[in-house]
Amino acid sequence: MPEVASQSGCVSAMAKFIVLFLFSLLCACRAQVPLIMWTSDGYTLPTLEEPTAGEIVSGAKFESYLKSALTTSPHTVLLFLQAELSMDDFTAYGGVYGNKKDSVFVNLESALQASTTKVLPSLDWTAAESVEEIFQQQLGVPALSVVPSELGQLQLNTAEPSLLLIRLPYTTGAQSKELLRKNDETIGNVLTILQAQSVPYTAVYTGLKPSHVIQDETSMVWGLAGRSLLQAPLQADGKPPVAFNNTEGKPCILLWADQLKLRYDKGNVFDLALLTFNGSATLEGSFCNASVARLVLNYKNVLNFRSLQLIFSMRNSFFPVSARFWSVMEQVVLNYDGQTAIFNGSHDIYNPAEYSFHCQEVSTARNPLLVPRNKDDSATRWTVLFTDFQIQGFNVTGPFSYANDCASFFTPGIWMGLLTALLMVFILTYGLHMIMQLRTMDRFDDPKGPSISVPQNE
Incomplete structure (x- = not known):
């Protein structure tokens, strides 16, 4: 027993x-x-x-x-x-x-x-x-x-x-x-x-x-966009997001990115991420309320400029059709030594007000989400690339809220799969239709009896 x-x-x-x-x-x-x-x-x-x-x-x-x-x-x-x-x-x-x-x-x-x-x-x-x-x-x-x-x-x-x-x-x-x-x-x-x-x-x-954390396998190269997880965690290097606090001392704007790359007049590429997330960039000039959020990142001696400002302007608007508030990225502005470059946000940079916005790539290059306000403007001299970019300007209650991703649901791979499936269904339907049209003879020749006589009209 x-x-x-x-x-x-x-x-x-x-x-x-x-x-x-x-x-x-x-x-x-x-x-x-x-x-x-x-x-x-x-x-x-x-x-x-x-x-x-x-x-x-x-x-x-x-x-x-x-x-x-x-x-x-x-x-x-x-x-x-x-x-x-x-x-x-x-x-x-x-x-x-x-x-x-x-x-x-x-x-x-x-x-x-x-x-x-x-x-x-x-x-x-x-x-x-x-x-x-x-x-x-x-x-x-x-x-x-x-x-x-x-x-x-x-x-x-x-x-x-x-x-x-x-x-x-x-x-x-x-x-x-x-x-x-x-x-x-x-x-x-x-x-x-x-x-x-x-x-x-x-x-x-x-x-x-956790002792074992699954990391996202995302590519951080220029010109590559794709779908990723909809809430960006703290990456392996552990850098926290940039947080701007309101008058009550509570965070009202959050920003995180793996890379914040800038290039001026086809010169060298400079990544602002290190300066941004190690505390070197100041947030002087930032502002937030229930309808407007403005995050200002101030840098010194970057790209041969004595001072550089990277500004993200967002607006919280009510849309009657959807009966809800939406946060829209209106502009990304670069102020450098008294000059200004303004990029308008495309219609893809938006999210429900209670969510955050996430995109694997926000750039002025291929499939641009940032467009120079005027073709003759100084903004055309700049190339901007933000990778693994996530921002939230409204309804911040702690860490990032669930993110609205910029990647469309119907990606090229999904379209290829759907078209292939439709083609296979068409072939199957056509084959079944052909089989259903088959007809057998209604009379057969009996070898033990008289042969079938088929009269012919002369």
């Missing part, structure tokens, strides 16, 4: 990790981390509606569940907070693909077998960053960072709530597997110490941010 129980526990743990693996395949979102919550033996967690495939659990939903969970579970909370954690760590090193002996989460699996467990395969990254604050608010006590080796010296009062924070490191590369094994040993040592002291606990294992 003990062997049967042991096999049943192993099968249960294996099933849990298979569920985690399946969720990892279904959840292809980037801003998410897994969260595992369990209690010591003898305690249970309240039921939680399982997240649907692809759902990212918000911080509010997790906080609501935590409020009910802490009413029945122990108030001594162990928060194992790893620097980075993703579902791929469990699927790659949790023994899902091969022998369970290869798993680096031996102690974690044992703890899950002996307790009730709640798994959130996809917790919103922003919620993961504030998970420590959520626990502090629910328990009403500050978090106490402890070193596992010193945990045995603490005298814990189980009658009072306590939040013990154990930080776990993480690194990518070949060392990640061994580091995860050491983190699992740390978890096992902490649980062993509390069990030796007969202290009931509620344990949580999660990460501050």
